[in-house]
Amino acid sequence: MPVELISANHAAALAATLAGRANRTARGFCSGVYPITPSTECMEYLCGQEIEKGKVVRADSEHNAMGICIGASASGARSFTTTCSNGLAYMIENCVAAAGYRLPIVMSVANRTLGPPWNIWADHGDSLMMRDLGWLQLYSADNQEVFDTVLCAFKLAEDPRVMMPALTCMDGFILSHTMAQVEVPSQEQVDRFLPPTDIPQRLDKSAHTLGQMETPHQSVVHRMQHHQAMLTAQQVYAEIQDSFEEVFGRRPADPLVTYRAEDAETLIVSMGTLGVTAERVVDQLREQGQAVGSVRVRMFRPVLDGDLRKIFAGKKRIAVLDRDVSIGFGGVLWGEVRGFAEPATIVQNYMVGVGGGDVRPEHMLTLLAELEQSHESGAPQIVEVA
């Protein structure tokens, strides 16, 4: 497979382009985009592509960019956009609609700190703001993963059992602006992996209304359907991994990436590139004879409670590293996963690299050395990393 040296932003856009072309025999591709650092390069790349039966619309705001995606998807096109930070915050009202309409739009987010005060660097707080809206959420840790995840996200979102929008996230700058080798499949391969999309509720089939007024009982049923559909995503994703491997000869990363976790006493739980640094720390401490392992949560929504319970079983200590702060609470990931640990396990939350600090192995080693001395779970700690 040809290898290209591209940034993760370009990898996401290239995957979206290939996916868009793959729908040329059906209703085509249409995307509304609006720039914001550090997601801009993704939309720039997309704007420069020739996509047969495709249109990339430069919108006048993030809100309208999502509006265009909704319109495109509701008429049966494959649709993709990219934004982050306050751009995502501005888009979010339409993101709620996209989820409610159950439209399989894929969005790439180069995670960036929400302002003000302004900060352009990596923080997961923006996409985590979307936690409860009915979007699938996947976090990547290298350029190849970003490329693969966007392709998988289309297939996952468009699966009739799932049928809902998906967020694919990468750390702003740390990943979005890093160039590295990416294996890029041929269009023919992508066509095989990602057949034309069929959106059952699309508007061109018969005249009808999407998302009309409904009674409390109808809403309960719709919420239940959406919730159940999201819960099937884990199983569907496993099938997608198989089919991906069959077509591309390479297996996309698991929803939970465990590393030397099985026999570990201490576990580091994290998302995004923090997880790769955690693996380096694991290697280092294993060399010193310490039983440490790592879990990198790639699939944040749906939450993989069953698998996490199994992985957490019997652990002495779990350090949950969050690149976010839920103000007045602690780390969002910590809040999600702490309940899956056994009562005897010490679960400690460290919020590190908030606002984009360069979290180095040395930082994690210091935190783990401290955790080693603890006898109970403490309050979540915000760690200052410049």
Place this chain on the structure above:
Amino acid sequence: MGHKKSTVSSKRTSSKAGLPSDISFPLEIRLHGRGGQGGVTCAKLIAAIYAQLGLNVQTFGDYGAERSGAPVRAFTRVDPEPIKNRNKVYRPDHLLVLDAALLGPQVLDGVAAGAVILLNSAERAEKYVERFVDFRFGIIDATGIARKHGIGTSSVVIINTTLVGAYAKLLGLPLEVLEEAYRKMGLVDDLPAAKEAYLEVCVRQPAGAVTGEAVGGELENSLPPVKPQTEHAEDIPSRLKTGNWSTQLPGYEDYLAPCNHACPAGNDVVGFIQALKTSGPDAAAEVLLRTQALPSVCGRVCPAPCMHECNRIQMDGAVNIRSLERWISDHSEFLLQAEMADKVFSLAVVGGGPAGLSTAYQLALRGHQVTLFEKEAKLGGVLRYGIPVYRLPDEVLERDLKRILSLGIRSECEHPVDQAEMQRLHTEFDAVIVSKGFSDAYTLSAAGETLDGIEQGLDFLARNREAELKAELSGDVVVIGGGNTAIDCARSALRSGASSVKLVYRRSRDEMPAIDEEIEDAIREGVQLLALRQPVAFRGVGQVAGIVLAEVELGEPDADGRRRPLVTERTTELTCSKVLLALGQENELGLLPDAWQLRDARAWAAEEPLNIWFAGDCSTADGTVTHAIGNGRLTALAALASLSGAESTTTQLQQGSLVAPAQVRFSHFPILAPHQDRHKTLESYRNSFEEVNLGLSSQEEAERCFSCGRCTQCDTCLVYCPDGVISRTDSGYRIDEEYCKGCGICAAECPRRAMDLKDKGLSDAS
């Protein structure tokens, strides 16, 4: 802490094909440059080369708030194994520095002995050898090479592709690897520069044994504290002085507008137009009258080189500066008051033309006693006797003269100065300034030139001007020449009763030195232009009856850039009853005693400079009223400086960095066609010497002035500043340097180049 030394990875050496054996992995490269130099792309190029060798690479920039010229870092990591390191590079094996001014502890931070350092600098390697004795050190003038090969633009040279050539050599990569990489990346155009750098780079090997200790700051310094600091954290973080981020600071500065630069009189054109716009004619006159003794005159007869240089030409037409000057002089009675001089000198000015009047005016303005000697009955010189009244009415000239004389200048008319008189003035006055203008007019030296009816144009104009006695003409008149005097003669001849007027000029119309608008006026009034014709003979018995004209072709350009006229054998004959010659004037002084010489516009006796200066056409032969006024002022200042024992500082009119059209942001200004002068249309110009150009109908034209290079307090900078650090003061603006990040948006948005960015200077201590 306890983890200050990185133990995460131990280095491995590799035997990868094409790579020098002493490269160990993981390889970490750090690059330091400035915003805009292409440092991030350079790191990517290096990554691409390693990727081509089959290694895993990762490359990224260290992104911060956008600032012009700010220090920028970029990193590249290389490993045969998959790369799991997602951190910045703190202990680089290879360090590339794109700008020697950046060299300092921060740049060298974490660089251990034995590392590879490549510096872009035009300096000799010896300058750095001692400093980098423990490193494999390379130095290359990548900027010079890239400039030579024309990579980038003349102002922004892009050096990354060149520098990578030197890097390849420093590593010991074969040239073929470089060629292959550039071919694959579509950079073959830059390959010659890269090859030159490959061959030119000067490489020094490390001197002693490699110890592996970092020479920069201790590595720990770059590792921020890890422990929670909640106990001493304030509720609100301390204020971040973002001004510390900046490497450049914007500031307000006056730059030279092209009109000011072009004005032969040294007028502050931008100054008087802006004063007119904001405060009216009196305020404008106050600016104008400092340099300009004759604004009513210049506002009518100046060839206005300012308008030819006006930046607005590139947008919608030059500002009608000449007529704005006229508007000010016609609408203001303002008088500048004479200053009190510390020591009052008594000076004689010989010649009451524009240069003499300007000289006398400037001297009197500075509080000195001036006596003006004029050989004719009235002051004015060429203004009174050479320019016809329909262009310069008597009352207009009188108005300027009255203002000049009101400064207390004594004038003695009908007082010619010969050699003896010159001697007397020299002894009686502290200094004498001679501005007698041109002397005799040129003749043609063609056969028949002495026939009756052939006359010098200047004599005709003088007679025409004299009292109410208009020179009566009849029949066909031919005027020979292409300057303003020729045009004046032609139009005056028409007014004096000629049945036809033909203007004969030896070059083409484009090369006529006369003011464009005057040529147009003449043609409109009925003057026929015969260009590319040279008179070779006059016919007639006693009285001129015809003129033989040879056709002219234009040859190669002369020293002055105009194409040389080549007279052909083809001739035609015109009948005529009057010929006026307007061929220019000679410059002959002849009033200095024989023992004196003229040197550098000053009289000398033997090797002694005398207090006698020369000003205007008799000294410079520039030939326009405006040049004479400017030279008169400068000569007055030079004379005063010399009398006071000081060196003259004002040797030129106005100096400074010129504002180019590209530096004016046209999009800021609405398109607005120039306001044209109003012209009085007469049924017949015959026998009418009324002023036909009535000037502007309002001062609205002043609104069109860009005010190039001078702040008008338009608030654009204040509006565009993204950080709100610009505030108004009484006289302009203040920039809060504590918070200005130096992004440069204000200077880029300034519509008129009244702002610029200045380097703050990077200090090693920072």
